[in-house]
Amino acid sequence: MVREIDWAQIVSVATRAPSIHNTQPWRFTATADRLDVFYDRRRALPVVDPSGRQQLISCGMAVAFAEVALRAAGFAVEVELMSDPGHEDHLARLRVTGRARPDGDDRALADAIAQRHTVRAAFEPRAVPAELLDRLEREAGAHGLWFKVITRSEEEVATVFLLSQAEELEQRDPAYVRELESWVRTDPATIDGVPADAVPAGDPRDRPSNWLIRDFAVSSRERHSFRAPQDLDAPPPDVERPTVVLLGTANDHRISWLEAGQGLGRVLLVATTAGLVASPLTQALDWPATRSRLRQRLSLIGHPQMLLRVGYPPPGLELVVTGRRPVGDVLSVEPAC
Ligand SMILES: Cc1cc2nc3c(=O)[nH]c(=O)nc-3n(C[C@H](O)[C@H](O)[C@H](O)COP(=O)(O)O)c2cc1C
Structure with a gap:
């Protein structure tokens, strides 16, 4: 019999997982060892995500974070995905099988959970070393994900x-703008959604970067407004050249999305332990037309699941901690029978 597990603690760590628009589309039930x-379809x-692909990726990340938290707390754990064919929304079961001494990696990944945040600000102008990208690729590969750094200019x-x-x-x-707006929050004490201050001020099209971050304030802008020309005598701004990686899977089923989320969750944590920060750029993957065109143009074998900007945070950057729903809202603990 496994020593009593503090499920509220494990779930509060699991729910630090990133999720599209910070929707947190998950709920949990716990028994003594499970x-x-x-x-959670209500979310x-x-x-933007009619198939639920990006939300299942989000839930896969929460599964990965729960597993990391359990291992760091000294438990051996087995994870089964979608093992209940009669219940479509049952995504994963984590079964604690006994005690296991955590190693350094387990602890480092668990520590990284609280340190990881989506960073949309411009990164430091230094490249991510190749060895580090190799490490992220190995982590992705160990979880069935391919990992492609976008380097060739075409x-x-x-x-x-x-x-x-x-x-x-x-x-x-x-309809997209209305849905997005309904997940943008101005109250800093918010428990879900994307806080306005987690997104850099101004129009993303004005940033000196080719990589357009999602515009969370689109409705407050004048569409196609004429923008005054920049001061022509001013020195040109430094163009941000982040490392951008595309991650994907061989298949494109619901279980593949969940597995992709597990792998991505681990990749983000390993990146965090190495001092990196990231932000997803998933607009091109939101729509079947642009997603399939990306497959063709990059001659991809398989299905792109996530495009990530990766780099080093600028010195002094204040990280914005996004809210999470209270554990009591997402976890029910069932008495052992
Ligand atoms: C599947 C998925 C897609 C996402 N797409 C975007 C995106 O296109 N643009 C963006 O700025 N953030 C994106 N995010 C990041 C979420 O907005 C972010 O995880 C959420 O607001 C919680 O914040 P945190 O990651 O700092 O905890 C995405 C996250 C996930 C899991």
Whole structure:
């Protein structure tokens, strides 16, 4: 029999996982030695994510974080995905099988959970070393994900173009804008959604970067407004050149999305232990047309699941900690029978 597990503590760590628009589309039930993870459809994003792909990726990350938390707390754990064919929203079962001494990696990854935050600010102008990218690729590969650094200029041009095209399509879609707005928060004490101050001020199109971050304040801007030319005598701004990686899977089923989330969760934690920060740029993957064009233009074998900007945070950057729903809202603990 396993010593009593503090499920509230484990779930509070698991829910630090990133999720699209910080929707936190998960709920958990726990018994003495088991944690079940469910998709919470009440938090769906029918416009931007009608298939639930990005939300299942988010839930997969929460599964990975729960596993890391359990191992760091000294438990051996087995994870089964979608093991209940009669219950579509039952995503994962983590079964604690006994005690196991955590190693240094388990502890480092667990510590990284509280340190990881999505960083959309411009990164330091220094490249991520190749050995570190190799390490992230190995971590991704160990979880069935392929990992492609966008380096060749024609791949960069195609990806940047599709990203901008997708962002443009989204901004023209009133249903998309309404849905996005409903997840943007101005109250700093918020428990879900994307806080306005987690997003750099100003129009993302004005940033000196090819990589357009998602515009969370699109409705407050004048569409196609004429923008005054910059001061022509001013020195040109430094162009941000982040490392951008595309991660994907061989298949594109619900279970593949969940597995992708598990792998991505681990990749983000390993990146955090190495001092890196990241932000997803998923606009081009939101829409079947731009997603499949990305596959063609980059000759991908398999299915892209996540585009990530990765780099070093600028000195003095204040990290914005996004809210989470209280554990009591997402966890029910069932008495042992
Ligand atoms: C599947 C997925 C897609 C996401 N897409 C974007 C995106 O396109 N642009 C962006 O700025 N953030 C994106 N995010 C980041 C979320 O907004 C972020 O994880 C959430 O607000 C919680 O903040 P945190 O990661 O700092 O904890 C995405 C996250 C996930 C899991």
